[in-house]
Amino acid sequence: MSVITAGARDSGVVAWRNLLNIKRNPDWLLAGTVQPIMFVLLFAYVFGGSLGGAQYREFLIGGIFVQTVAFNSSFTVIGLANDLQKGIVDRFRALPMSRVAVLLGRTTSDLAVAVLTVAIMSVCGLLVGWRIRGSVTDALLAYAVLLLFSFAMSWVGAFIGLISRSVEVAQSAGLLWLFPVTFISSAFVSAENMPGPLRAFATWNPITVTADSLRMLFGNPVRVDRLPPDAWPAQHAVPYAVGSALLIIAVFVPLAVARYRRVASR
Amino acid sequence: MTASIAVSTEALVKTFGTNRALDGVDLEIRSGRVLGLLGPNGAGKTTTVRILTTLLRPDSGRAFVAGNDVLADPHAARHAIGLSGQYAAVDENLTGYENLYMVGRLYGMSRADASRRARQLLDRFRLQEAAERPSKGYSGGMRRRLDLAGALVAAPPVVVLDEPTTGLDPRGRMETWEVVGELVDDGTTVLLTTQYLEEADALADSIAVIDQGRVIARGTSDELKAQVGGERLELVAQEPEDLAVVTQVLDEVGSGSPHTEERARRVQVPVEVGPKALMEALRRLDAQGIEVYDVALHRPTLDDAFLSLTGRAAGRADGAAERDEVGGGHIEQGARG
Secondary structure: OOHHHHHHHHHHHHHHHHHHHHHHOHHHHHHHHHHHHHHHHHHHHHHHHHHOHHHHHHHHHHHHHHHHHHHHHHHHHHHHHHHHHOOHHHHHHOOOOOOOHHHHHHHHHHHHHHHHHHHHHHHHHHHOOOOOOOOHHHHHHHHHHHHHHHHHHHHHHHHHHHHOOOHHHHHHHHHHOHHHHHHOOOOOOOHHHOOHHHHHHHHHOHHHHHHHHHHHHHOOOOOOOOOOOOOHHHHOHHHHHHHHHHHHHHHHHHHHHHHHHHOOOO | OOOOEEEEEEEEEEEEOOEEEEEEEEEEEEOOOEEEEEOOOOOOHHHHHHHHOOOOOOOEEEEEEOOEEOOOOHHHHHHHEEEEOOOOOOOOOOEHHHHHHHHHHHOOOOHHHHHHHHHHHHHHOOOHHHOOOEHHHOOHHHHHHHHHHHHHOOOOOEEEEEOOOOOOOHHHHHHHHHHHHHHHHOOOEEEEEEOOHHHHHHHOOEEEEEEOOEEEEEEOHHHHHHHHOOOEEEEEEOOHHHHHHHHHHHHHHOOOOOEEEOOOOEEEEEOOOHHHHHHHHHHHHHHOOOOEEEEEEEOOOHHHHHHHHHOOOOOOOOOOOOHHHHHOOOOOOOOOO
């Protein structure tokens, strides 16, 4: 059997095992679904009134989608840190299985979780007035871009999970970095009114551009004021979003795999 | 390397910072035998196991499992070895069946083969009734059996059991011992690490005593006990004033000089033929009208062997050197920590 088919099969087995774990601990999944619903409702109705009402809610959904899948990467962090702590990773490492399967299986099962989360958020979005106004193809492309981004973030999470010294550290480290990264973006508000350095960061932030891609493809406003985007990344949102996701994968897959090879049980 | 050697290590060295965890460990296990790797916490047992199972690379030295060089071809070595860990690494959210099925699939078995093998092992380890329950609800002994079953999924020629009964209650320990016995009947080569001396005594064909990263003694259980000497006769006097006479009698019947503990009114002496010396001592004391409170005949235990080899009781890595006392022929019963 070739290395690739063995790797795919082993990853599938690990993903199956991870999904069974989630199924048997549904309260864990609750956090992953309740949080995005809460964010949609809070932003839509707490900030929405001041920020443009129905128009803001339509702008918001693309940002919430991206923010939520970014936060889902903390599931990868915690899942891997848990397996390390419990000796499951040692058991895997002593088996004659593919070296990437533990990581690829984890990011794959977390992608399945992301699909579920995105579905729930879509329904929630429709309830607060968000609509898909573009073509079906564009909408499918939007979901594909979102899931690719989710997969990329999951690999960042895998790396963080493997360098964390304990599950407790993983829990906070896996979430902490996400707050600045998701909030310094146009996920919730347009970047135009941010001070210089933050604005520059937000303009080039993959979160911003992925959210912009979704808004464009869904036919939603890219800016709350409906002005056309002026920055280069926003004007090339879809290729930039896809490119940055691929870049994140290209950087973090080798980092995580190298770390996995070295990591001993703690 | 001859074909009949299933596991061997040559001069394994591993340091963690300034701690020399392994300081040149040589081991050899013949096919179908059980080697007990005996030592206190921190002696280097788990480090040795982690190197053999490819989880850790040594700083220097070599290791072979079923003819496969662990360092040069770890993938082949993993195929040949099954590991049952010190802390049962079963997935507690998966059922017993799912745990074993998963391991089978990861060994490269087809779905049907992995499923069949899982059922077979669940039957064999008396887990069939718990097969469909998440292992979270299993008792400690059941979990350990499931972990052991996981090590046997691919029927590897070599199985490593890293402290298989640590933390188990006596019942769980007995169950685990039975399973190890069955393994050996199947012709599997077993490396068993333990800090329980009676466990090595009961299960292993030969024993290597490891302490501070070095193998300090090796041989069969009997050979190790022989290093400590023969039986000891122990008498406890009824009255403190009888101690002198008891000591004198034991000096006469014993093969060495007696050791007296005044406060406990206890006298010990090494003897050549235990029962004969015992009867002779009691006869002489009776003739002098001296009553004896307690009497015992001690065969040397592995505890004694460990104590005389390391200067400490087993399980106590920090014990002060008691070698002088041992050298004087007075052997304290090694207490397990």
